[in-house]
Amino acid sequence: MKMDLILRITTKLLIPFMLLFALYVQFHGDYGPGGGFQAGVITAAMVILYALIFGLKAAQRVVPVSVVQFMVPLGVLVYTGVGVYTMFKGGEFLNYNLLGHDRVHAQEWGILLVEIGVYITVSGTMTAIFYMFAGRGR
C-alpha cells in the first residue's frame, strides 16, 4: 500500500484538471473539435481513475451508483425534451431554429442543450459500465 503514495498524490493532482478539461471540451465543442461525447468519456475516465487508485467503495461514495443510474436516462430525457419542446413550438422534432430569436443563437442553444444531454448520458453510461464490471466478484 505504501507504494501507492506517488500514484495517490498524482491522481489527486490530476483529477481537477481532468474535470476542467472535460468542461473545456464540452463547451468548446460548438466551435472546435470536442463535444458531449468526448467530455463525457473524459469525466468517466476521471471517476475510473479515482476508483482504480482509491478503490471502488471510495469512488462510489463520491459518485453513488444511484446517481449514475439516474444520469443515464436523464441525458436522453434532456435530448428528447429539446426535441419535444421544438415540436410544441410548432416545428419539427429537434428544429433548433425555434429555440431563440435569431437563427444563429437558436442553433447554438440547440447544440449546447443536446450536447449537455449527451454529456450526462455518456459520462453516466461509461461510469455505469465500469461499476458493473468492477463490482463483480473475482
Add this chain to the structure above:
Amino acid sequence: MSSSQLPALQVVLPLLGAVICAFLRRGTLAWGVALCVTWTMPVIALSMLWQVLATGPISYAMGGWAPPWGIEYRVDMLSGFVLFLVSGVAAVIIPFARKSIATEIDSTRQAWFYTMYLLSLCGLLGITITGDAFNVFVFLEISSLSTYVMIALGRDRRALLAAYQYLIVGTIGATFYVLGVGILYSLTGSLNMVDISSRLGELGFQPPVLAAVAFLFVGISLKLALFPLHSWLPGAYAYAPSFATAFLAASATKVAVYLLVRYFFSVFSVSQIFEGLPVSEILIVLSVAGMIGASLVAVFQEDVKRMLAYSSVAQIGYMTLGIGLANKQGLTGGIVHLFNHAITKAALFLAVGAIVYRMKTCKIDDFAGLGRRMPLTMGVFVLAGLSIIGTPGTAGFVSKWFLAVGALEEGWWWLVAIVMVSSLISVVYIGRVIEIAWFREAKPIADNAREPPASMLLPMLFLAGCVVYFGFATSMSAGYASKAAAHLLGAEQAIEVPAAAGTKQ
C-alpha cells in the same frame, strides 16, 4: 402540435417512454407507461396510413433540415402498412406482459425490461419510418441492442449464450449493412433512399453496385434469419422471456423483411436486382431450403418454443419466396404473409407463454393433458397452428394462395409442390403438440394448470380471432398488400423500362 408531427411522434414517444421507464423502479408502473405508449402507437400509425391513402406519401424533415440533406421520415404505402402491423401487434400483446414478465423476471429488473422493450419498439418503428439509409443503421442497432438485453433477461442461463450469439451475428449483419450503405454513399453522395434511387438510375450499372447489393443482402438476411443465416434465431426465441419472444417473432424479423423489400424494390430497381443479377434465383433457392429444412428440424425439437422458432425460419422462407418471385401476385403473397405470420406467431407464442406462466416449462412432453386443463389456451394454439399449416379459413391460407398463384404465373409448378410439402411437414410438428396435449394423460406437473388470467387470455383470443378474420376478410390485409406490391413494382417499371430491354435475355 398538429397532425404533421405524427411521423416524429411515432418514434419519439417510445423513446420518451423508455426514458421514463428507466427512472422507475417498480415493474408495474413501468408496464403502465409501456401500455400507454404502446396503445398510442397504432392510433398514430393508422392515422398516417389514412393520410397516405388519401394524399400520398408523407415526408417529414427531422430538425427542419430538408431532404436529401437532412434525415427524412417517409411514410408510404408499404412502410405505413408495416408500421401499423408492428405497432398493432405490440398494442395487442402488451396487456399480456404484466403477469408474464412478473413471473419470469426478477422484480428488480422488470422496469429495465420495459425500458428495453420500448427502446426496441422505437428502433423497429424507426427502421420502418426513416427514409435515410444511415439512420436505418442507427435504429437497427437501437432495436438490436435492446433485443440482446431482453433475451439476456431470460431465466435460463442459456439465454445469456443465446444473447451473446445473437449479438455477434447481429453486429456482423449490421456492419455488413453499413458497408453496403457506405459503398452506395461513395457512389451517389447521398444517404436519402429516394435520392439514392434516382441517382443510381442516372449512374446506370457499375460494378460497385454489385458489391453494395451483396453486402446489403447478406446484412439484412442475417437480421431476418434467412435460411443458412438463421442460427441465432432458435436460441434467442427459445430462451428469451415469453413476452419478448412473442414481440420479437411478430415484429423484428418482419421489419427486416420490410427492409429487404425496401432496398430491392425502392432503392434499387427491379431491373437491377432481378433481371441483371441472379438475386431471384438465390432468394428462391434459399427460401425453399429454409421452408423444407427448417420445418424438418422443427419436427425433432423437444421444446415448443424452439420448435416454433424453427417454424418461424421456415415461414420467413415464404416471405422471401414472395420477394424472389418479384411478380405482383408473389410479392402480394410475401407482404401479406408478413402480416398474417406476425399475428399467427404472436398468438402461438402467447399461448406458449401462458403455458409457461402456469407450468414453468415448455417441453413438448409436459403438454400432456393440457388440452382439457387449458382448453382456451390450447384452442388458440390449434387455431394459430392451423394458420401455420395454411388451412383454408385461416390467415395462413391467404398468403399461401397468393404465393402459389404467383409461382404458377411464372410456370413453376414444382415450386407450388414444394410450398405444399413444406406445409405438410408443419402438419407433423403442430399435430404432434396437439396430439400430446389432448390424447396423453396429464403429468403430475400439470396438476395446477388452469386457464391463465384474463389479461393474458384476452390478447390471445383477440389474435386468434384475427387469424380467422383475416382468413376471410382479406380486403384489409391482402387488398392492401396487393396495392403496396403494385406500387412497388409499378414505380420501378416506370423508371427502368429502357434498361430492362437491354438486360433481359
Add this chain to the structure above:
Amino acid sequence: MTPSELIIAALLIPVFAAIFIPLASAAPNLREGITLTATVLLLVTVLQLLQLVLNGEQPEWTGLEIAPGLALAFKIEPLGMLFALVASSLWIVNSLYSIGYMRGNNEPRQTSFYICFAIAIASTIGIAFAKNLFTLFLFYEILTLSTYPLVTHKATEEAINGGRVYLLLLLGTSMVLLLPAIIATWVIGGTADFTPGGILAGKADGLTLGVLLAVYIFGIGKAAVMPFHFWLPAAMVAPTPVSALLHAVAVVKAGVFSVVKVVVYVFGIETLSTSGHAGWLVYVAGATVLIASIVALRQDNLKKRLAYSTVSQLSYVVLGAAILTPISVVGATLHIAAHAVSKITLFFAAGSIYTASHLTEVSQLNGIGRRMPWTMGAFAVGALSMIGLPPTAGFLGKWYMLSGAASTGQWVAVGVIMASTVLNAAYFLPVVYAAFWRPPDGEAAEHNHGEAPWPMVAALTATAVATVVLFLMPGVPLTLANMMVGR
C-alpha cells in the same frame, strides 16, 4: 325465408348446435335434445331448399371475398342438393343411433363427440352447397379436422395411430395435390366457380387435362381411390356411429361427391371424353373396385370388411364418373345416395352387434341372427343393396352405370362391374348365411343377450326400410341426377 337465408340457416343450424351442446354438457338429456332438434330443423330447411331446386331454381349466397373473384360463396345445384339431402336425413338417424350407442357403451367425453359431429355435418352441408372450388376446399379441410377428434375418440394408442394416418393422409393429399390443382384451375380457367360444361372446357390441351384430372382424383383423398385408401381401414378404430358417419354420410361421400363435381363442373363430361387422356381413370377405378373387394374377402373383423367394401363401392362412383357418359354420371349420383343408406345400415348393424354382444369378428357371428333378428335382417337388406340386387337401392346405380358403359362400348367397365358383383356376394352372403342358418358356437350360445338398445334398432330398421323405399320410389334422386346432367 328467402333462399339465401335458407342456405345460411342450413349452415348455421349445426354450428349453433355445436355452440349450445357444451353449455348443456351437465345435462345429457338436454344435450341430446339439442342435437335432435338441430337435426330436425336442418332437415326441414334442406327440404325447403329441395322444393326450390325441384322447381328449377338455384339459390345462391355470396359471402366474403378472399381474393379478387374468389369468394366464400354458395350455390345449390342438383348434385349438391342430393348430397345435402342424404346427409341431413341420415344425420337424424345417426344421432338417434349415436345416443343409443354412446349410452349403451358408456363412452367417455360424449359432449365433445356431439360437438365434433355437429361441426362435421355443418362442413358437409358446406361442401354440398359450395359454389366454387375454394369454398369446397375450405369445408373439405374443416371436415377432415373436425372428424379427426372423432377418429381418435377412444384415445388409445391404436386410436391415436389411426388418427395420425387419417389426418396425415387426408390433409397431405388435399394440400399437396388438391390445392395446387385448384390453384392451377384458377390460373388456367380464370375462375374457380363451378360452371356447367366445365371451367376448363376449351382452355387447356388434352395432356394438361389428363394430368390435372389425375392430380384432382388422387388429391381428393376422401374418395379413397387406391393407393390413397388406407386411411379408411385405419379410421375403423373409431366408435361405430363415427364409422357410420364417415363411411356412409360425411367424409367418403364428400370425397366422391367432389370427384363427380370436379368431373362434371370443372372439366365437363364432353371435354374430358374428347380429350383422349382420361381413359386411364376407368382402369384405376376398376382396379380399386376389384382389389378392395378381394382384400375385403380376407378380413375377419366385420368393420374392416365393411371398410374395404366401402373403398370398393366408392370407386364405383368414380368409375361411373370415369365412363364419361351422362347416363353413367346419373348412375354415379344415384349410387352416392344408395350406398349412403345401405352402408349406414350395415355399420349400424355392426355397432349394434358390438353393443349387445361385444363381438367384432365375422367368425364369431354364427347364429346371432336368431337373437338379433331385426339387426341381422337389416344387415341382410344392406348386403343385398351392396351386391346390387333388386329390390334394393344399390341396383339402380349399377344399372345406370352398366347401361352407360355398354352404350359406349367400354367393356372393361362392364366386366369390372360384373366381376365385383360376384365378389360382393362372396364376402357379404356368408355373413348373412352364418348369422341365420349356422348353429351358435358353444361359447356364444351361453351369452344370453337380446337386441341392442331400442334407439339403435329403430335407426337401423329405418335405414333398411329406406334402402328398399329408394329402390321403389327413386323419384327425387333421379330427378336431381337428371337435372345435373341436363337430361
Add this chain to the structure above:
Amino acid sequence: MNPFIHELIAHYNQWITIFLMVSGLYIVIAKDNMVKKLVGLSLFQTSVYLLYISPGKILGGTPPIMDPKFSVYSNPLPHVLILTAIVVGVATLALGLALVVRINEAYGTIEEDEIFARGEEE
C-alpha cells in the same frame, strides 16, 4: 509505373480496410474465446469506419468551417456518421463484454467449445 501497381498503391486505404475486415471476421469465426471474438468484432467494425472516413478527406481541403480564404473543404458528413457508428460500436462492445462476464459467472468459462460440450450433457 505499371498501371496495375499504380492502382494497387492508389487504393491503399481500401486495402487496409479489406485487411482489417477479413482479419476481424476471421477472429470472430475461428476463435472460441468469447472475449477474443468481441475483439475481432470490433476490428471488423473499425474497418468500416475507415471505409467511410478515408474518402471524406479531400486532398488540400480544410476543415469544413466557412471562411472566405478557403474554397475546398473536406466532407464532414462521414465523420458525423462514423462518430455515431463508433458510439454504437462501443455500446455493442460494452454489452457484449457484460454478457461475457455473466456467462463466465453462469458457466465458469468463456470458451465456447467448452460450453457447447457441456450443453450436450444437459
